[in-house]
Amino acid sequence: MTKPDKREEISRAALELIAENGFHGAPMAMIADKAGVGAGTIYRYFENKDVLITELYQDLEERMYPCIQEGYSTDKPIRERFIHLGTALLRYFIEYPLDFRYLEQFHNSPYGTDYRRDKILGDKEECHVFRDLFEEGIARQEMKNLPLVIMFSLAFGPILTVARDQILGFVSLDQVLITRSIEACWDGVKR
Amino acid sequence: MTKPDKREEISRAALELIAENGFHGAPMAMIADKAGVGAGTIYRYFENKDVLITELYQDLEERMYPCIQEGYSTDKPIRERFIHLGTALLRYFIEYPLDFRYLEQFHNSPYGTDYRRDKILGDKEECHVFRDLFEEGIARQEMKNLPLVIMFSLAFGPILTVARDQILGFVSLDQVLITRSIEACWDGVKR
Amino acid sequence: MTKPDKREEISRAALELIAENGFHGAPMAMIADKAGVGAGTIYRYFENKDVLITELYQDLEERMYPCIQEGYSTDKPIRERFIHLGTALLRYFIEYPLDFRYLEQFHNSPYGTDYRRDKILGDKEECHVFRDLFEEGIARQEMKNLPLVIMFSLAFGPILTVARDQILGFVSLDQVLITRSIEACWDGVKR
Amino acid sequence: MTKPDKREEISRAALELIAENGFHGAPMAMIADKAGVGAGTIYRYFENKDVLITELYQDLEERMYPCIQEGYSTDKPIRERFIHLGTALLRYFIEYPLDFRYLEQFHNSPYGTDYRRDKILGDKEECHVFRDLFEEGIARQEMKNLPLVIMFSLAFGPILTVARDQILGFVSLDQVLITRSIEACWDGVKR
DNA sequence: GATGAATGAGCGTTCATTCAT
DNA sequence: CATGAATGAACGCTCATTCAT
Numbered sequence: 001m002t003k004p005d006k007r008e009e010i011s012r013a014a015l016e017l018i019a020e021n022g023f024h025g026a027p028m029a030m031i032a033d034k035a036g037v038g039a040g041t042i043y044r045y046f047e048n049k050d051v052l053i054t055e056l057y058q059d060l061e062e063r064m065y066p067c068i069q070e071g072y073s074t075d076k077p078i079r080e081r082f083i084h085l086g087t088a089l090l091r092y093f094i095e096y097p098l099d100f101r102y103l104e105q106f107h108n109s110p111y112g113t114d115y116r117r118d119k120i121l122g123d124k125e126e127c128h129v130f131r132d133l134f135e136e137g138i139a140r141q142e143m144k145n146l147p148l149v150i151m152f153s154l155a156f157g158p159i160l161t162v163a164r165d166q167i168l169g170f171v172s173l174d175q176v177l178i179t180r181s182i183e184a185c186w187d188g189v190k191r
Numbered sequence: 192m193t194k195p196d197k198r199e200e201i202s203r204a205a206l207e208l209i210a211e212n213g214f215h216g217a218p219m220a221m222i223a224d225k226a227g228v229g230a231g232t233i234y235r236y237f238e239n240k241d242v243l244i245t246e247l248y249q250d251l252e253e254r255m256y257p258c259i260q261e262g263y264s265t266d267k268p269i270r271e272r273f274i275h276l277g278t279a280l281l282r283y284f285i286e287y288p289l290d291f292r293y294l295e296q297f298h299n300s301p302y303g304t305d306y307r308r309d310k311i312l313g314d315k316e317e318c319h320v321f322r323d324l325f326e327e328g329i330a331r332q333e334m335k336n337l338p339l340v341i342m343f344s345l346a347f348g349p350i351l352t353v354a355r356d357q358i359l360g361f362v363s364l365d366q367v368l369i370t371r372s373i374e375a376c377w378d379g380v381k382r
Numbered sequence: 383m384t385k386p387d388k389r390e391e392i393s394r395a396a397l398e399l400i401a402e403n404g405f406h407g408a409p410m411a412m413i414a415d416k417a418g419v420g421a422g423t424i425y426r427y428f429e430n431k432d433v434l435i436t437e438l439y440q441d442l443e444e445r446m447y448p449c450i451q452e453g454y455s456t457d458k459p460i461r462e463r464f465i466h467l468g469t470a471l472l473r474y475f476i477e478y479p480l481d482f483r484y485l486e487q488f489h490n491s492p493y494g495t496d497y498r499r500d501k502i503l504g505d506k507e508e509c510h511v512f513r514d515l516f517e518e519g520i521a522r523q524e525m526k527n528l529p530l531v532i533m534f535s536l537a538f539g540p541i542l543t544v545a546r547d548q549i550l551g552f553v554s555l556d557q558v559l560i561t562r563s564i565e566a567c568w569d570g571v572k573r
Numbered sequence: 574m575t576k577p578d579k580r581e582e583i584s585r586a587a588l589e590l591i592a593e594n595g596f597h598g599a600p601m602a603m604i605a606d607k608a609g610v611g612a613g614t615i616y617r618y619f620e621n622k623d624v625l626i627t628e629l630y631q632d633l634e635e636r637m638y639p640c641i642q643e644g645y646s647t648d649k650p651i652r653e654r655f656i657h658l659g660t661a662l663l664r665y666f667i668e669y670p671l672d673f674r675y676l677e678q679f680h681n682s683p684y685g686t687d688y689r690r691d692k693i694l695g696d697k698e699e700c701h702v703f704r705d706l707f708e709e710g711i712a713r714q715e716m717k718n719l720p721l722v723i724m725f726s727l728a729f730g731p732i733l734t735v736a737r738d739q740i741l742g743f744v745s746l747d748q749v750l751i752t753r754s755i756e757a758c759w760d761g762v763k764r
Numbered sequence: 765g766a767t768g769a770a771t772g773a774g775c776g777t778t779c780a781t782t783c784a785t
Numbered sequence: 786c787a788t789g790a791a792t793g794a795a796c797g798c799t800c801a802t803t804c805a806t
Binding site: 021154161165180184185187190 | 307338347371380
Binding site: 403404406407486487490491492495498499526528529531532534535536538539540541542543544547550552553559562563566567569570571572 | 595596597677678681682683686689690717719720722723725726727729730731732733734735738741743744750753754757758760761762763
C-alpha cells in the first residue's frame, strides 16, 4: 500500500469540502475529519486556514496549467492555438469539477481578488501562454484590438460560465458542443 | 418626504455590507447598526438571514430588469436588440457596482445555485426578454443554433467578467469600449 | 432584591477566579459560568480578555485609593502620614485578599509592566499622595535621599510581601503586628 | 570540551524562555527547539512541564545560594553579615536577570506558593544562613523582635522590588545605590 | 411594534503529551 | 535513546437568533 501522504489527504479533503460547500461550509474540524487526521495536524502542514486556501489554489494551478498546455505549440496558427487552449480548459473543468468549483470559490472571494491584483501588478504570472497568444493575435491583426483584460473576458468568461452550467447539471456537454462553444468564443475575439 | 421604510433601510444596509464584504463580512448586528434599527427588528421583516439574502436578490432583479428594458422594443432587428440589452446590462453594473457585487456574491454561493435551479426547473422566470430574444434569434438563423444555456453563457459570461474587472479597477471602460465589448459578444453568438 | 448588574457579576467572578488561579487558570467560559451568564455576554461588557483584565485592575485601583486615603491629611507630620498610608494599605490587602491577589497577578505579568511603564512615562498617575508624601519627606530631609523608585521599593516591598504571607497563611497579623511592621518600614525610609 | 549535557541545554532554553515570556509564553516545542533537541526528548529528563518548572527552580537555588554565601562568615558582626547577604543577593539578581525573572515568575504562581508551603511546613529548607542570621540577630537584640516571616519580608521585599525595577529599566543602580539600598533594608530590620 | 441584551453553539487555533520509528 | 509527527481537549472569540421589556 502506498503511504497516503498526510498533506495530500488534507488537501484533498479541503478541496472537496470547499468546492462543495464554500469556505465557511468547510470548518477546519470537518476537513480534519474527512482527511482522517486530528484537528491540530492540519497546522503542521498549513500555517492557518488562509494559507491552506491559497496553497490549495497554487497547487491547483500547478496541476492545471501543464495539463492544458499538453500538445500546445506556438508554431501552429493563432486560431488553432486558441481552440486548443480553450478546449483543453473546458475539458479540464469538466473532468475535474472539484477543481473548477474550488477555483470559482477562490476567484470569487477576497483571496482571489487580492491574488489577482498581486499577479497583475507584480507581473509574476506563471502561465504566459494565454497572454502570449493574445498579444500575438492582436499584433497580427487576427484578434480584435481591445485591452487584454477585455479579451480575456471575452474568451474565458463564457468558458467559465458554460463549465459551471455543465457541472451544476444545467446542460450536458458532449464533444461536439464543447468544440462549437469554443469556436463561438473564437468568433468573439477574432477580428 | 415619505418615511423611509424600515424594511428599505435594512435592505440598503445589507446590500451595501454584503456587496463590500461578502456574506460573512456582514453580521446581522452590523446590518442593523448601519440601518439604524435594533438587531431584533430585522426579524420582523425577514424570517432569517437566508431569507434576507434571497429577498434582497429578488428586489435587485426587480429593480434591474425594468431598467435594462427601458426603450427596448421587439420590433427592432435581433442584433440591435442584443446590443441594446447587453449594453444596458453592462452599464447598469457599472452604474450600480453594489448591485453587481451583490449579484456576484449571490450567484457564487449555495443560495444562487439553488435559486437558479429552482428557476430553471420551475420555469418561473420573471424576465422573458432574454429568452425570447435568443429563441427568436436562433429560429431566424441569425444566432448560432446552440442550447439556450450555452448561448446565455456566450453572451453574458463576458459581460459579467468585464463588469467585474471594471469594478475592481483592472480596466477602465469608456463608452467606446463598452460598445465594442458588447459587439464582440454579438460576434460570439451570431451566426 | 437589587438588580445584580451583569457587568459587576462578571467582574466579581473574574476577579475571584484570577486571584485564586491566575490568568490562565481563569478561562472566559469559567468566568461566565461563575458569573451566571452566557459566554458571549462577557464580550458585551469587555472587548476581550485583555481589556477585562486591565479594566478590572482600574476598577480595583478606584476602589482602593479612596479607601486608603480616608482620614488622610497633608497637614500631619510626615511620619504620621507614612504610617497612615502604610497601615491603611496593609489593612486593605488583609481585608480584601482577593483584591490583593489580583493586584499581584496583574503586577507580575506583562499587563502590569506595560501599565506601569505607561504610567511612569506618561505621568498620568491618578494617585499622587504617595509621590507627594515621599517628595516632601525627602525635601524636608526626614526621609533618605534616594531615587523615588527605590524609596517606593523600601516602603511597599515589605508591605506586599507581608500581605502575601498573611493571605497565604504563613503568618497571622494582628493590630499590633501590623503597626510594628509599618513602623519598621518607616525605619527603612526615614533618615 | 565536555559534551553539553542535553538536560542542561533544555534547562537553559527553558529558563530563558520562561524568564522572558512567562510560563505560557514558553511552549514545550519552543523550548525543545531552542535547546536543539526533539520535543519528546524533554520528557526523558523531566516527567512533565510542571516537574521541569519546579526542578528548574531548584537548580536555580542551588546555583544561587553558594554564590551569595561566598566570603560569608558567621564570625562577623550581625550588621556586616546582613549587608553582605543583601548586597550579594541584589548583585546576583542584577548580574543574572534571567535567574531573577524566572524566580519571580515561579514565586508568583501556584508553583511557588505550593513549593514555599511545603518548605515551611516540611522544614526542608536547604539554605539556613538567612534563618540563622535573623534568629541570631533577634536573640542578640540587634534586630527587631518580630516573627521571622515578617523579618524576611522587611529585608527581602525591597530587594526583590528594587531588582525588578532595575531589570525593567525603571532605575539604574550603581555600586553606591546598591549599598545604600541594602543599608536602608538594615535600618528596617535593626532594632 | 421595536428593541438590544443575552445566549451558546461553533469557529480557528494552540500546545502538553504520546508513541511509532 | 532520541525523535518529531500526530493528537485532541481546551482556549478566546463571533454572531444568528430569541425574548423580556
